[in-house]
Amino acid sequence: MEIQRVPLRLVTPLPDAVTEPVSVEQLFRAHARYVAAIAHRLLGRGDDVDDVVQEVFLSAVEGLGRLRDRDAVKGWLATVTVRTARRKLRLRRFWAFLGADEGHDYEAVASNGASPEDRALLARVYAVLDRIGVEQRLAWVLRHVEGEKLERVAELTGCSLATAKRRIAAAEQAIEGVLGHE
Amino acid sequence: MSDLARRMEELRSKVDVGWDDERARRVERGMVSRRARRRRLRVAGGAVVVVAIVLFALFAPRRANAPQAKIPALPQATTQATAQADERAVRTSDGSRVELLGERTELRPVEDAPARVEWELLRGRARFDVTPRTSRLFRVRAGKVAVEVLGTAFVVARDETSTEVTVERGRVRVIAPTGEKQLSAGESARFEEPVPVPTASNEPVPLPSASVSHAAGSRPSAVATPHSSAWRELAERGDYDGAWGLLRDHRGGATNPAELLLEADVARLSRHPAEAVAPLRELLTRFPGDSRAPLAAFTLGRVLLDDLGRPREAAEAFARARAFAPEGALAEDALAREVEAWSRAGDTSTARARAEEYERLHPEGRRLRSVRRFGGLE
Numbered sequence: 001m002e003i004q005r006v007p008l009r010l011v012t013p014l015p016d017a018v019t020e021p022v023s024v025e026q027l028f029r030a031h032a033r034y035v036a037a038i039a040h041r042l043l044g045r046g047d048d049v050d051d052v053v054q055e056v057f058l059s060a061v062e063g064l065g066r067l068r069d070r071d072a073v074k075g076w077l078a079t080v081t082v083r084t085a086r087r088k089l090r091l092r093r094f095w096a097f098l099g100a101d102e103g104h105d106y107e108a109v110a111s112n113g114a115s116p117e118d119r120a121l122l123a124r125v126y127a128v129l130d131r132i133g134v135e136q137r138l139a140w141v142l143r144h145v146e147g148e149k150l151e152r153v154a155e156l157t158g159c160s161l162a163t164a165k166r167r168i169a170a171a172e173q174a175i176e177g178v179l180g181h182e
Numbered sequence: 183m184s185d186l187a188r189r190m191e192e193l194r195s196k197v198d199v200g201w202d203d204e205r206a207r208r209v210e211r212g213m214v215s216r217r218a219r220r221r222r223l224r225v226a227g228g229a230v231v232v233v234a235i236v237l238f239a240l241f242a243p244r245r246a247n248a249p250q251a252k253i254p255a256l257p258q259a260t261t262q263a264t265a266q267a268d269e270r271a272v273r274t275s276d277g278s279r280v281e282l283l284g285e286r287t288e289l290r291p292v293e294d295a296p297a298r299v300e301w302e303l304l305r306g307r308a309r310f311d312v313t314p315r316t317s318r319l320f321r322v323r324a325g326k327v328a329v330e331v332l333g334t335a336f337v338v339a340r341d342e343t344s345t346e347v348t349v350e351r352g353r354v355r356v357i358a359p360t361g362e363k364q365l366s367a368g369e370s371a372r373f374e375e376p377v378p379v380p381t382a383s384n385e386p387v388p389l390p391s392a393s394v395s396h397a398a399g400s401r402p403s404a405v406a407t408p409h410s411s412a413w414r415e416l417a418e419r420g421d422y423d424g425a426w427g428l429l430r431d432h433r434g435g436a437t438n439p440a441e442l443l444l445e446a447d448v449a450r451l452s453r454h455p456a457e458a459v460a461p462l463r464e465l466l467t468r469f470p471g472d473s474r475a476p477l478a479a480f481t482l483g484r485v486l487l488d489d490l491g492r493p494r495e496a497a498e499a500f501a502r503a504r505a506f507a508p509e510g511a512l513a514e515d516a517l518a519r520e521v522e523a524w525s526r527a528g529d530t531s532t533a534r535a536r537a538e539e540y541e542r543l544h545p546e547g548r549r550l551r552s553v554r555r556f557g558g559l560e
Contacts, residue, residue: 024213024217025210025214028210028213029206029210032201032206032209032210033199033201033206036199036201036209037198037199037201039199040197040198040199041197041199046200047293047298049199050205050208050209050212053209053213054209054212054213054216057213058213058216058217058220108200109197110193110196110197111195111196111197111198111199111200111420112200112419112420112421112422112451113196113417113418113419113420114193114196115418115440115443115444116440116443116444116446116447116474116477116481117440117443117474117477118193118196119196119447120477120481121189121193122193122196122197124511124512125190127515127548130548131548144186144187144190144191144194145190145194145197147191147194172184172186172187175186176184176186178511179186179511
């Protein structure tokens with residue numbers, strides 16, 4: 001299994017900061033919901049989300065070392081989540097290519113309380129997302145579902161700003177082409 | 183900003199993971215198990231003999247038995263399941279073993295993930311030897327009966343009128359339309375398929391447009407519920423069980439398509455799919471021109487096919503969904519599901535005709551493979 005090794009930006013500890021090694025369980029309990037939310041929006045499938053969450057924290061703690069900057073940790077977890085989700089999505093497309101993934105009912109993408117129309121629309125959007133390229137999907141979801149700024153989308157997906165914009169536009173065109181104008 | 187982007191901005195808050203304490207605990211347990219497995223593998227990597235023993239323990243039983251397929255190779259596994267052989271066996275990724283007993287057993291893998299393994303027994307008999315694992319749900323569906331286990335061995339036999347579950351080891355929970363039942367080693371139970379309630383023709387009554395409106399005196403004669411707004415508020419908060427509790431005995435008061443759709447959603451999402459049929463049919467009858475009619479017809483088809491096992495009616499509902507909006511966003515899926523429904527209803531000639539239509543309309547459709555399978559075009 002590939003281990004994620006992400007270079008950390010060390011921050012000078014505060015004078016009264018107590019630094020100590022962080023266990024994977026501590027990291028999980030503090031940030032699991034945050035990571036799961038990102039994974040859910042990227043992947044759309046519950047079991048894939050659980051799998052990615054586990055992988056993210058196992059990868060994170062192996063490269064984390066000592067916790068210094070709490071805000072930096074969340075941003076870094078988001079980066080690891082996108083990378084892990086990318087692998088999962090590529091695998092999904094591989095199985096789809098072989099005919100072993102025949103799609104998914106995305107009705108559970110919408111949260112409880114969503115209207116039937118919203119639920120159906122989101123299900124159709126995510127069904128279409130399965131048909132477009134992984135990089136386009138990641139960029140579009142981070143921009144329009146996660147609500148990230150373009151610069152942050154580029155950072156999370158490891159590409160230039162221009163490339164991120166191009167991918168988002170391509171994804172939008174593909175989605176609108178299938179859905180029409182709802 | 184495009185229309186789609188604007189719409190997604192509005193819906194952003196509606197895309198949220200259902201993350202509660204129970205799920206967090208389950209995922210955390212799985213993570214701890216996974217980490218422990220990796221540590222064990224690292225240690226074993228330095229000890230060749232240990233690795234060899236582990237590999238032998240994992241793979242030796244497979245070699246000793248009839249040819250098996252490792253999941254996920256779903257199409258091949260399904261093909262093997264329907265081959266005319268006395269006995270076939272497959273092993274899932276968690277080490278559980280599934281044996282097909284007798285000829286013409288048809289078994290379909292539905293899901294194979296770390297947290298969940300699910301099979302569907304379409305007909306015949308199969309034996310399941312499930313590896314104990316508390317962080318993973320192992321489930322077998324046979325018609326309207328579902329068997330959930332944590333670690334056991336049991337046989338499920340399904341014919342046209344009933345499903346029988348026999349437990350050899352451990353304990354299983356069986357979920358049937360009549361309720362839930364737990365069976366221990368040595369026990370068995372038979373569950374009869376419910377007889378479909380004959381329904382009147384679901385062809386829409388052509389209503390003059392004036393009758394569709396909410397003119398005075400056109401309300402249905404159902405009892406006005408004192409909880410009419412309360413159930414809606416609960417539903418909009420996502421408390422479908424609570425909403426059903428209020429709605430159950432005071433139904434029939436919905437006056438517009440949005441309420442009828444919401445009522446159907448409450449029934450479905452509180453695990454009462456049979457109760458979703460009436461409001462969906464009412465929407466199609468009273469408001470056939472509404473923009474939500476295709477969605478209502480499609481949802482009706484899904485409920486009838488996936489939850490209630492009424493494939494012929496489901497096929498007709500999917501056909502209506504397409505008829506309402508032949509170029510709409512649901513049209514492709516509706517046609518694909520219609521093929522599946524006709525196939526499950528035993529009408530192979532209609533299934534084939536619809537499958538050929540799908541191929542013509544959607545030569546690169548995302549459901550092409552399943553359409554070809556259900557339509558007999560493979």
